[in-house]
Amino acid sequence: MTTTTERKAPDFMQIVAREKLGEKAKDWQIFRWERIGDGNDFVVGFGQTRLKTSGKNKGETTWRGIDGRQLPHGKVVVTGAEMDAARAKYETDTGHCGECGGTGQAWCGWSAAEGTKYRTCHRCNGTGKAQGDRSLEQL
Ligand SMILES: [Zn+2]
Structure with missing residues (x-):
């Protein structure tokens, strides 16, 4: 994992996607997304991750288990309006x-x-x- 302390805005796409899938997805991460419709909406693929424990990429995030199969994952539609709402909530909550x-x-x-x-x-x-x-x- 990186050790950067750089502050930046949260990933609103990820926040909305997690909210839609509920508790099981609370620490899932996005591995791909595609624009759909008029370009403001997205199909997001995300799933459970782990850190590689060996090999030259040790410590990197992966979406596959040690047996090479993809860990639990899902697909969800996230609209531009939903991301705007998540951003507005963040701004209200934090003032940032x-x-x-x-x-x-x-x-x-x-x-x-x-x-x-x-x-x-x-x-x-x-x-x-x-x-x-x-x-x-x-x-
Ligand atoms: Zn700004």
């Missing part, structure tokens, strides 16, 4: 911007020479504060 998690910076790329690159978060304009009733349609 739901795009950058309160850092005021949004990740925008990576290169070996420069490392991780950031730009000013467009949602909060770099303040890191929740935008309250500023609706997503304006963005």
Whole structure:
């Protein structure tokens, strides 16, 4: 696992998907997603994970058991509206911007020479504060 302490907004797709599948999926992680419909909605595949205990990728997350078979998993539809609602709830609960998690910076790329690159978060304009009733349609 990584040891980064970098703060960022939660993965709202994952939050909504977990809520839909309930208790059994509370620590499941997304392994794939596809856009469907008009592009705002997604089919999300996610499932139980474990950390590899041997081999050159030791410590990495895998969705397969030691016998090579996929661990318990499921598929669920997550709509853009549901993710917007989850983000709004996060902003209300924490007071942090739901795009950058309160850092005021949004990740925008990576290169070996420069490392991780950031730009000013467009949602909060770099303040890191929740935008309250500023609706997503304006963005
Ligand atoms: Zn922000």
